[in-house]
Amino acid sequence: MRRRIANGCRSHPFRTATRRAALLLSAVAAAGLACPQARANSVSGFSLGGGVGDYDLRITNAAALGTALDTYSTNDTAWQAFVKYRFVPFLALQGQYMDLGTGRAFAGPNEITTTTQGWAPWLVATLPLGSTHAQVVGPFELFIKGGEYFYQFHDDFITPVGVYRYYSNNYDHFVYGGGLGLVFVRNLDVRLEYDVLHLQETNRSNALWLTAAFNF
Numbered sequence: 001m002r003r004r005i006a007n008g009c010r011s012h013p014f015r016t017a018t019r020r021a022a023l024l025l026s027a028v029a030a031a032g033l034a035c036p037q038a039r040a041n042s043v044s045g046f047s048l049g050g051g052v053g054d055y056d057l058r059i060t061n062a063a064a065l066g067t068a069l070d071t072y073s074t075n076d077t078a079w080q081a082f083v084k085y086r087f088v089p090f091l092a093l094q095g096q097y098m099d100l101g102t103g104r105a106f107a108g109p110n111e112i113t114t115t116t117q118g119w120a121p122w123l124v125a126t127l128p129l130g131s132t133h134a135q136v137v138g139p140f141e142l143f144i145k146g147g148e149y150f151y152q153f154h155d156d157f158i159t160p161v162g163v164y165r166y167y168s169n170n171y172d173h174f175v176y177g178g179g180l181g182l183v184f185v186r187n188l189d190v191r192l193e194y195d196v197l198h199l200q201e202t203n204r205s206n207a208l209w210l211t212a213a214f215n216f
Helices: 011-034
Strands: 003-006 045-060 069-088 091-107 110-129 137-159 162-184 188-196 204-215
Touching (some): 045 091, 045 188, 069 204, 137 188
Parallel strands (some): 003 069
Antiparallel strands (some): 091 110, 137 162
């Protein structure tokens, strides 16, 4: 009989990823606040940043999971780091590394884990709402983006006697997303964004992110 299991991640990987992403966001924010007179700003130039997010994965009736699971659903902490070049206020090119974390579910004494890691080039279109020359706060920004995610996706089947690599492969897929942001002191971009990933062998694979970037 197939069993339906939906389970979250363990606490230790969650805390480790959260601390790592929080340190990255703090470092980016400190750089932006310490360097308000940097030569470039949110209008054009290079940006360096990172973020933390929640990755939502669902697999339904997947042949790769065999008879152990009918539905596999999990959430985990994800993180990203990126470099971006904004040509004009409305258009940018971004290179991004994404680690979507490790999701876990259990079937009796056995554990199934999924991990996804890779990089993506994005084309980002931004609509600034307000002055791009505000000294403290502004402008408010709306943005959409599209790109290609090159990643490794694998499942591990862990039993009491050892670890068995259940499934592993490399893929690339078109991905897209969008969100909103706010610029501080002309050099620090803080954004809330949502990405639709459509990863191979999944029915749902999306990520919600909080990111920060310093404009050099």
